[in-house]
Amino acid sequence: MTRYTESIRASLRDRVLDAAYGLVADAGWGGLRMAHVAERAGVSRQTCYTEFGSKDALGQALVMREVDRFLDGIREVLDGHGSDLRAGVTAGVEFTLRTAADNELLKAVITSQRGGDGELMAHLTTRSEPLLDTATAMLGAYAAHAWPEVDEYSRELAVECVVRLTVSNIVQPVASPEATAERIARIVTRVALLAEPE
Protein backbone atom coordinates (compact mmCIF):
# COMPACT_ATOMS: atom_id res chain seq x y z
CA MET A 1 0.00 0.00 0.00
CA THR A 2 1.52 3.26 -1.13
CA ARG A 3 1.76 6.44 0.86
CA TYR A 4 -0.66 8.05 -1.52
CA THR A 5 -3.31 5.38 -1.12
CA GLU A 6 -2.91 5.66 2.62
CA SER A 7 -3.66 9.35 2.68
CA ILE A 8 -6.61 8.88 0.35
CA ARG A 9 -8.00 6.26 2.63
CA ALA A 10 -7.41 8.41 5.69
CA SER A 11 -9.32 11.29 4.18
CA LEU A 12 -12.10 8.91 3.21
CA ARG A 13 -12.31 7.58 6.75
CA ASP A 14 -12.45 11.13 7.99
CA ARG A 15 -15.21 12.11 5.61
CA VAL A 16 -17.29 9.14 6.72
CA LEU A 17 -16.57 9.85 10.36
CA ASP A 18 -17.52 13.49 9.88
CA ALA A 19 -20.79 12.46 8.33
CA ALA A 20 -21.46 10.02 11.16
CA TYR A 21 -20.64 12.65 13.75
CA GLY A 22 -23.13 15.09 12.31
CA LEU A 23 -25.88 12.53 12.00
CA VAL A 24 -25.35 11.21 15.52
CA ALA A 25 -25.60 14.76 16.78
CA ASP A 26 -28.89 15.16 14.93
CA ALA A 27 -30.63 11.88 15.60
CA GLY A 28 -28.56 10.04 18.20
CA TRP A 29 -26.78 6.76 17.71
CA GLY A 30 -30.02 4.81 17.54
CA GLY A 31 -31.36 7.01 14.77
CA LEU A 32 -28.22 6.71 12.68
CA ARG A 33 -28.55 4.83 9.37
CA MET A 34 -25.54 3.57 7.49
CA ALA A 35 -27.22 4.60 4.26
CA HIS A 36 -27.43 8.21 5.47
CA VAL A 37 -23.82 8.21 6.57
CA ALA A 38 -22.75 6.96 3.17
CA GLU A 39 -24.91 9.46 1.35
CA ARG A 40 -23.73 12.44 3.39
CA ALA A 41 -20.11 11.34 3.03
CA GLY A 42 -20.61 11.08 -0.73
CA VAL A 43 -19.63 7.46 -0.69
CA SER A 44 -21.32 4.14 -1.27
CA ARG A 45 -22.76 2.19 1.62
CA GLN A 46 -20.52 -0.70 0.67
CA THR A 47 -17.43 1.45 1.13
CA CYS A 48 -18.43 2.20 4.68
CA TYR A 49 -18.67 -1.50 5.36
CA THR A 50 -15.36 -2.39 3.75
CA GLU A 51 -13.70 0.41 5.64
CA PHE A 52 -15.22 -0.10 9.07
CA GLY A 53 -16.76 -3.55 9.03
CA SER A 54 -19.95 -2.81 10.91
CA LYS A 55 -22.04 -0.05 12.40
CA ASP A 56 -20.69 -0.77 15.86
CA ALA A 57 -17.12 -0.65 14.59
CA LEU A 58 -17.85 2.69 12.97
CA GLY A 59 -19.17 3.88 16.32
CA GLN A 60 -15.99 2.78 18.04
CA ALA A 61 -13.86 4.50 15.42
CA LEU A 62 -15.92 7.65 15.88
CA VAL A 63 -15.52 7.90 19.64
CA MET A 64 -11.88 6.92 19.35
CA ARG A 65 -11.29 9.77 16.97
CA GLU A 66 -13.09 12.24 19.20
CA VAL A 67 -11.26 11.05 22.28
CA ASP A 68 -7.90 11.25 20.56
CA ARG A 69 -8.64 14.73 19.29
CA PHE A 70 -9.65 15.83 22.75
CA LEU A 71 -6.53 14.39 24.32
CA ASP A 72 -4.40 16.04 21.64
CA GLY A 73 -6.14 19.31 22.38
CA ILE A 74 -5.38 19.03 26.08
CA ARG A 75 -1.77 18.18 25.36
CA GLU A 76 -1.45 21.15 23.06
CA VAL A 77 -3.03 23.56 25.53
CA LEU A 78 -0.83 22.33 28.35
CA ASP A 79 2.34 22.48 26.26
CA GLY A 80 1.42 25.97 25.16
CA HIS A 81 1.75 27.25 28.72
CA GLY A 82 5.25 26.16 29.54
CA SER A 83 5.96 26.08 33.23
CA ASP A 84 3.08 28.29 34.33
CA LEU A 85 0.93 25.54 35.79
CA ARG A 86 -1.77 27.89 36.93
CA ALA A 87 -2.22 29.29 33.44
CA GLY A 88 -2.03 25.79 32.00
CA VAL A 89 -4.71 24.52 34.32
CA THR A 90 -6.96 27.47 33.59
CA ALA A 91 -6.60 26.98 29.87
CA GLY A 92 -6.96 23.21 30.05
CA VAL A 93 -10.08 23.36 32.17
CA GLU A 94 -11.64 26.00 29.98
CA PHE A 95 -10.82 23.95 26.89
CA THR A 96 -12.45 20.92 28.46
CA LEU A 97 -15.56 22.81 29.54
CA ARG A 98 -15.99 24.31 26.10
CA THR A 99 -15.45 20.99 24.39
CA ALA A 100 -18.03 19.29 26.59
CA ALA A 101 -20.45 22.13 25.96
CA ASP A 102 -20.48 21.80 22.19
CA ASN A 103 -19.58 18.16 21.69
CA GLU A 104 -22.37 16.05 23.08
CA LEU A 105 -20.49 12.87 22.30
CA LEU A 106 -17.37 13.80 24.23
CA LYS A 107 -19.48 15.13 27.05
CA ALA A 108 -21.10 11.72 27.33
CA VAL A 109 -17.72 9.99 27.33
CA ILE A 110 -16.16 12.36 29.85
CA THR A 111 -19.04 12.09 32.26
CA SER A 112 -19.34 8.34 31.66
CA GLN A 113 -22.97 9.00 30.99
CA ARG A 114 -24.89 5.88 30.05
CA GLY A 115 -28.25 5.62 28.37
CA GLY A 116 -29.95 8.69 26.91
CA ASP A 117 -29.19 9.59 23.33
CA GLY A 118 -25.64 8.38 23.82
CA GLU A 119 -26.70 4.75 23.63
CA LEU A 120 -23.47 4.72 21.70
CA MET A 121 -21.41 4.09 24.82
CA ALA A 122 -23.36 0.97 25.71
CA HIS A 123 -20.61 -1.15 24.19
CA LEU A 124 -17.37 0.74 24.26
CA THR A 125 -14.77 -1.03 26.33
CA THR A 126 -12.09 0.58 24.24
CA ARG A 127 -10.33 3.88 24.67
CA SER A 128 -13.33 5.60 26.21
CA GLU A 129 -13.25 4.50 29.86
CA PRO A 130 -9.52 5.26 30.31
CA LEU A 131 -10.07 8.80 29.02
CA LEU A 132 -10.10 10.41 32.44
CA ASP A 133 -7.21 8.24 33.59
CA THR A 134 -5.17 9.33 30.60
CA ALA A 135 -6.03 12.97 31.11
CA THR A 136 -5.19 12.64 34.80
CA ALA A 137 -1.85 11.07 33.98
CA MET A 138 -1.05 13.80 31.48
CA LEU A 139 -1.90 16.50 33.95
CA GLY A 140 0.13 14.74 36.62
CA ALA A 141 3.19 14.59 34.39
CA TYR A 142 2.75 18.21 33.43
CA ALA A 143 2.43 19.21 37.08
CA ALA A 144 5.56 17.29 37.99
CA HIS A 145 7.41 19.19 35.30
CA ALA A 146 5.94 22.61 36.01
CA TRP A 147 5.98 22.42 39.80
CA PRO A 148 8.93 20.29 40.80
CA GLU A 149 9.17 22.03 44.17
CA VAL A 150 5.76 20.80 45.25
CA ASP A 151 5.79 17.41 47.01
CA GLU A 152 4.24 14.52 45.18
CA TYR A 153 1.35 14.03 47.56
CA SER A 154 0.21 17.62 47.16
CA ARG A 155 0.48 17.33 43.41
CA GLU A 156 -1.69 14.23 43.45
CA LEU A 157 -4.28 16.00 45.53
CA ALA A 158 -4.26 18.97 43.19
CA VAL A 159 -4.55 16.87 40.04
CA GLU A 160 -7.47 14.93 41.49
CA CYS A 161 -9.13 18.23 42.29
CA VAL A 162 -8.78 19.56 38.78
CA VAL A 163 -10.23 16.48 37.19
CA ARG A 164 -13.11 15.96 39.60
CA LEU A 165 -14.07 19.61 39.80
CA THR A 166 -13.98 19.94 36.04
CA VAL A 167 -16.23 16.95 35.50
CA SER A 168 -18.50 18.24 38.24
CA ASN A 169 -18.81 21.57 36.48
CA ILE A 170 -19.62 19.86 33.21
CA VAL A 171 -22.44 17.97 34.84
CA GLN A 172 -23.67 20.93 36.84
CA PRO A 173 -22.40 24.25 35.52
CA VAL A 174 -23.00 27.43 37.43
CA ALA A 175 -20.94 29.97 35.50
CA SER A 176 -19.25 30.52 32.17
CA PRO A 177 -16.33 28.28 31.18
CA GLU A 178 -13.89 31.15 31.71
CA ALA A 179 -15.12 31.99 35.18
CA THR A 180 -15.29 28.34 36.17
CA ALA A 181 -11.82 27.56 34.86
CA GLU A 182 -10.46 30.55 36.73
CA ARG A 183 -12.14 29.40 39.92
CA ILE A 184 -10.89 25.83 39.64
CA ALA A 185 -7.34 26.99 38.95
CA ARG A 186 -7.50 29.16 42.03
CA ILE A 187 -8.65 26.28 44.20
CA VAL A 188 -6.05 23.97 42.81
CA THR A 189 -3.26 26.45 43.33
CA ARG A 190 -4.18 26.61 46.98
CA VAL A 191 -4.27 22.86 47.33
CA ALA A 192 -0.86 22.46 45.76
CA LEU A 193 0.91 25.33 47.46
CA LEU A 194 -0.12 24.84 51.05
CA ALA A 195 1.98 22.58 53.21
CA GLU A 196 0.00 20.32 55.49
CA PRO A 197 -1.28 22.32 58.49
CA GLU A 198 -1.34 21.10 62.11
Next chain:
Amino acid sequence: MTRYTESIRASLRDRVLDAAYGLVADAGWGGLRMAHVAERAGVSRQTCYTEFGSKDALGQALVMREVDRFLDGIREVLDGHGSDLRAGVTAGVEFTLRTAADNELLKAVITSQRGGDGELMAHLTTRSEPLLDTATAMLGAYAAHAWPEVDEYSRELAVECVVRLTVSNIVQPVASPEATAERIARIVTRVALLAEPE
Protein backbone atom coordinates in the same frame (compact mmCIF):
# COMPACT_ATOMS: atom_id res chain seq x y z
CA MET B 1 -58.00 15.90 65.51
CA THR B 2 -56.42 14.83 68.79
CA ARG B 3 -52.75 14.50 69.49
CA TYR B 4 -53.24 10.78 69.83
CA THR B 5 -54.82 10.37 66.40
CA GLU B 6 -52.02 12.42 64.93
CA SER B 7 -49.35 10.13 66.24
CA ILE B 8 -51.29 7.08 65.11
CA ARG B 9 -51.56 8.53 61.67
CA ALA B 10 -47.89 9.48 61.61
CA SER B 11 -46.85 5.94 62.48
CA LEU B 12 -49.19 4.63 59.81
CA ARG B 13 -47.66 6.94 57.23
CA ASP B 14 -44.26 5.76 58.32
CA ARG B 15 -45.17 2.10 58.04
CA VAL B 16 -46.50 2.64 54.53
CA LEU B 17 -43.45 4.66 53.58
CA ASP B 18 -41.16 1.98 54.99
CA ALA B 19 -42.94 -0.65 52.93
CA ALA B 20 -42.69 1.51 49.83
CA TYR B 21 -39.00 2.14 50.43
CA GLY B 22 -38.23 -1.55 50.63
CA LEU B 23 -40.24 -2.41 47.55
CA VAL B 24 -38.72 0.41 45.51
CA ALA B 25 -35.29 -0.86 46.49
CA ASP B 26 -36.26 -4.33 45.30
CA ALA B 27 -38.09 -3.62 42.09
CA GLY B 28 -37.62 0.06 41.31
CA TRP B 29 -40.34 2.68 41.14
CA GLY B 30 -41.78 1.22 37.97
CA GLY B 31 -42.11 -2.21 39.52
CA LEU B 32 -43.85 -0.88 42.60
CA ARG B 33 -47.51 -1.90 43.09
CA MET B 34 -49.78 -0.09 45.48
CA ALA B 35 -51.29 -3.45 46.44
CA HIS B 36 -47.86 -4.72 47.51
CA VAL B 37 -47.15 -1.61 49.51
CA ALA B 38 -50.46 -1.99 51.35
CA GLU B 39 -49.89 -5.66 51.98
CA ARG B 40 -46.37 -5.22 53.32
CA ALA B 41 -47.48 -2.31 55.49
CA GLY B 42 -50.29 -4.45 56.87
CA VAL B 43 -52.85 -1.95 55.67
CA SER B 44 -55.59 -1.86 53.09
CA ARG B 45 -54.95 -0.44 49.66
CA GLN B 46 -57.71 2.07 50.25
CA THR B 47 -55.93 3.44 53.29
CA CYS B 48 -52.87 4.18 51.20
CA TYR B 49 -55.02 6.16 48.82
CA THR B 50 -56.86 8.10 51.52
CA GLU B 51 -53.57 8.88 53.16
CA PHE B 52 -51.48 9.81 50.13
CA GLY B 53 -53.94 10.37 47.31
CA SER B 54 -52.03 8.71 44.50
CA LYS B 55 -48.99 6.64 43.68
CA ASP B 56 -47.09 9.71 42.55
CA ALA B 57 -47.96 11.54 45.76
CA LEU B 58 -46.70 8.57 47.74
CA GLY B 59 -43.48 8.74 45.74
CA GLN B 60 -43.10 12.41 46.58
CA ALA B 61 -43.73 11.74 50.26
CA LEU B 62 -41.15 8.98 50.15
CA VAL B 63 -38.34 11.04 48.68
CA MET B 64 -39.29 13.97 50.90
CA ARG B 65 -38.92 11.78 53.95
CA GLU B 66 -35.58 10.42 52.82
CA VAL B 67 -34.29 13.87 51.95
CA ASP B 68 -35.38 15.27 55.29
CA ARG B 69 -33.78 12.40 57.16
CA PHE B 70 -30.55 12.91 55.26
CA LEU B 71 -30.52 16.62 55.95
CA ASP B 72 -31.25 15.96 59.62
CA GLY B 73 -28.39 13.49 59.68
CA ILE B 74 -26.00 16.05 58.23
CA ARG B 75 -27.15 18.66 60.69
CA GLU B 76 -26.64 16.29 63.58
CA VAL B 77 -23.18 15.23 62.43
CA LEU B 78 -22.09 18.81 61.93
CA ASP B 79 -23.47 19.95 65.28
CA GLY B 80 -21.75 17.03 66.95
CA HIS B 81 -18.35 18.43 66.06
CA GLY B 82 -18.60 21.86 67.57
CA SER B 83 -16.06 24.26 66.16
CA ASP B 84 -13.68 21.73 64.69
CA LEU B 85 -14.60 22.27 61.06
CA ARG B 86 -12.09 19.78 59.79
CA ALA B 87 -13.54 17.00 61.94
CA GLY B 88 -17.05 18.11 61.03
CA VAL B 89 -16.30 18.01 57.32
CA THR B 90 -14.69 14.60 57.60
CA ALA B 91 -17.66 13.20 59.48
CA GLY B 92 -20.21 14.88 57.22
CA VAL B 93 -18.59 13.65 54.05
CA GLU B 94 -18.23 10.15 55.39
CA PHE B 95 -21.86 10.17 56.48
CA THR B 96 -22.90 11.29 53.01
CA LEU B 97 -20.76 8.70 51.24
CA ARG B 98 -22.11 5.91 53.42
CA THR B 99 -25.67 7.06 52.99
CA ALA B 100 -25.32 7.17 49.22
CA ALA B 101 -23.72 3.74 49.27
CA ASP B 102 -26.60 1.97 50.95
CA ASN B 103 -29.53 4.16 50.01
CA GLU B 104 -30.04 3.92 46.29
CA LEU B 105 -32.87 6.42 46.39
CA LEU B 106 -30.88 9.16 48.10
CA LYS B 107 -27.94 8.41 45.87
CA ALA B 108 -30.15 9.07 42.88
CA VAL B 109 -31.40 12.32 44.37
CA ILE B 110 -27.97 13.54 45.39
CA THR B 111 -26.42 12.84 42.03
CA SER B 112 -29.50 14.18 40.21
CA GLN B 113 -29.47 10.94 38.32
CA ARG B 114 -32.35 10.67 35.86
CA GLY B 115 -33.72 7.57 34.21
CA GLY B 116 -32.55 4.13 35.21
CA ASP B 117 -34.39 2.39 38.03
CA GLY B 118 -34.91 5.73 39.67
CA GLU B 119 -37.65 6.70 37.22
CA LEU B 120 -39.06 8.05 40.44
CA MET B 121 -37.32 11.36 40.04
CA ALA B 122 -38.88 11.96 36.64
CA HIS B 123 -41.50 14.19 38.25
CA LEU B 124 -40.15 15.61 41.47
CA THR B 125 -39.92 19.36 41.36
CA THR B 126 -40.31 19.42 45.12
CA ARG B 127 -37.67 19.23 47.81
CA SER B 128 -35.33 17.06 45.78
CA GLU B 129 -33.58 19.51 43.47
CA PRO B 130 -32.77 21.98 46.26
CA LEU B 131 -31.15 19.20 48.30
CA LEU B 132 -27.63 20.11 47.34
CA ASP B 133 -28.37 23.79 47.71
CA THR B 134 -29.72 23.22 51.20
CA ALA B 135 -26.75 21.08 52.17
CA THR B 136 -24.41 23.70 50.74
CA ALA B 137 -26.14 26.44 52.71
CA MET B 138 -25.96 24.41 55.91
CA LEU B 139 -22.30 23.73 55.43
CA GLY B 140 -21.70 27.38 54.62
CA ALA B 141 -23.40 28.51 57.82
CA TYR B 142 -21.49 25.94 59.81
CA ALA B 143 -18.22 27.06 58.27
CA ALA B 144 -18.98 30.69 59.03
CA HIS B 145 -19.52 29.74 62.64
CA ALA B 146 -16.56 27.39 62.99
CA TRP B 147 -14.05 29.41 61.00
CA PRO B 148 -14.89 33.06 61.50
CA GLU B 149 -11.31 34.08 60.86
CA VAL B 150 -11.39 32.80 57.27
CA ASP B 151 -12.58 35.34 54.72
CA GLU B 152 -15.92 34.72 53.08
CA TYR B 153 -14.57 34.09 49.62
CA SER B 154 -12.26 31.36 50.83
CA ARG B 155 -15.10 29.79 52.75
CA GLU B 156 -17.28 29.77 49.65
CA LEU B 157 -14.51 28.13 47.69
CA ALA B 158 -14.05 25.50 50.38
CA VAL B 159 -17.75 24.72 50.69
CA GLU B 160 -18.09 24.32 46.94
CA CYS B 161 -15.16 21.94 47.04
CA VAL B 162 -16.67 19.77 49.72
CA VAL B 163 -19.97 19.43 47.93
CA ARG B 164 -18.62 18.85 44.45
CA LEU B 165 -15.86 16.48 45.51
CA THR B 166 -18.27 14.49 47.64
CA VAL B 167 -20.74 14.07 44.82
CA SER B 168 -17.89 13.22 42.50
CA ASN B 169 -16.74 10.48 44.85
CA ILE B 170 -20.25 9.09 45.07
CA VAL B 171 -20.42 8.81 41.32
CA GLN B 172 -16.90 7.52 40.93
CA PRO B 173 -15.47 6.14 44.16
CA VAL B 174 -11.85 5.12 44.39
CA ALA B 175 -11.42 4.37 48.08
CA SER B 176 -13.38 3.64 51.23
CA PRO B 177 -15.70 6.31 52.63
CA GLU B 178 -13.32 6.92 55.54
CA ALA B 179 -10.27 7.38 53.36
CA THR B 180 -12.16 9.53 50.90
CA ALA B 181 -13.67 11.73 53.59
CA GLU B 182 -10.25 12.19 55.12
CA ARG B 183 -8.82 13.16 51.74
CA ILE B 184 -11.56 15.65 50.97
CA ALA B 185 -11.28 17.25 54.38
CA ARG B 186 -7.56 17.66 53.82
CA ILE B 187 -8.08 19.32 50.46
CA VAL B 188 -10.73 21.60 51.82
CA THR B 189 -8.62 22.64 54.77
CA ARG B 190 -5.94 23.76 52.37
CA VAL B 191 -8.37 25.69 50.24
CA ALA B 192 -9.78 27.53 53.22
CA LEU B 193 -6.57 28.25 55.04
CA LEU B 194 -4.38 29.57 52.27
CA ALA B 195 -4.52 33.26 51.54
CA GLU B 196 -4.52 34.12 47.88
CA PRO B 197 -0.99 33.76 46.46
CA GLU B 198 0.64 36.12 43.95
Next chain:
DNA sequence: CGCTTGACACTATTAGAGATTTTGTCTAGT
Protein backbone atom coordinates in the same frame (compact mmCIF):
# COMPACT_ATOMS: atom_id res chain seq x y z
C1' DC C 1 -64.67 7.75 62.77
C1' DG C 2 -61.02 4.99 60.75
C1' DC C 3 -60.29 1.14 58.63
C1' DT C 4 -61.31 -3.07 55.43
C1' DT C 5 -63.38 -5.36 51.63
C1' DG C 6 -65.04 -6.04 47.25
C1' DA C 7 -66.65 -4.12 43.11
C1' DC C 8 -66.01 -1.10 39.27
C1' DA C 9 -64.52 2.00 35.07
C1' DC C 10 -60.60 3.73 33.04
C1' DT C 11 -55.84 3.71 31.94
C1' DA C 12 -51.41 1.91 31.31
C1' DT C 13 -48.56 -2.01 30.44
C1' DT C 14 -47.46 -6.28 28.20
C1' DA C 15 -47.30 -9.97 24.46
C1' DG C 16 -47.46 -11.52 20.08
C1' DA C 17 -48.12 -11.58 15.09
C1' DG C 18 -47.03 -9.26 10.91
C1' DA C 19 -45.23 -5.74 8.20
C1' DT C 20 -41.35 -2.82 7.39
C1' DT C 21 -36.47 -1.28 7.84
C1' DT C 22 -31.81 -2.01 8.31
C1' DT C 23 -27.84 -4.50 8.58
C1' DG C 24 -24.33 -6.99 6.60
C1' DT C 25 -22.73 -9.85 2.51
C1' DC C 26 -22.19 -11.05 -2.27
C1' DT C 27 -21.61 -10.26 -7.08
C1' DA C 28 -21.13 -7.85 -11.26
C1' DG C 29 -19.77 -3.65 -13.34
C1' DT C 30 -16.86 0.79 -13.93
Next chain:
DNA sequence: ACTAGACAAAATCTCTAATAGTGTCAAGCG
Protein backbone atom coordinates in the same frame (compact mmCIF):
# COMPACT_ATOMS: atom_id res chain seq x y z
C1' DA D 1 -10.78 1.12 -5.26
C1' DC D 2 -15.09 2.17 -5.57
C1' DT D 3 -20.32 1.91 -7.05
C1' DA D 4 -24.72 -0.29 -7.71
C1' DG D 5 -28.16 -3.61 -7.14
C1' DA D 6 -29.88 -7.71 -5.08
C1' DC D 7 -30.48 -10.38 -1.11
C1' DA D 8 -31.01 -13.23 3.53
C1' DA D 9 -31.03 -12.53 8.32
C1' DA D 10 -31.84 -9.61 12.08
C1' DA D 11 -33.68 -5.70 14.27
C1' DT D 12 -37.33 -2.28 14.73
C1' DC D 13 -41.88 -0.60 14.25
C1' DT D 14 -47.13 -1.12 14.46
C1' DC D 15 -51.15 -2.64 15.62
C1' DT D 16 -54.25 -5.62 18.34
C1' DA D 17 -55.92 -8.18 22.11
C1' DA D 18 -55.26 -9.50 26.74
C1' DT D 19 -53.74 -8.48 31.16
C1' DA D 20 -52.77 -5.92 35.16
C1' DG D 21 -52.90 -1.71 37.87
C1' DT D 22 -54.78 2.77 39.28
C1' DG D 23 -58.02 5.45 41.33
C1' DT D 24 -62.94 5.85 43.19
C1' DC D 25 -67.19 4.25 45.23
C1' DA D 26 -70.34 2.28 48.55
C1' DA D 27 -71.30 -1.14 52.05
C1' DG D 28 -69.86 -3.11 56.41
C1' DC D 29 -67.34 -3.56 60.86
C1' DG D 30 -65.41 -2.38 65.50
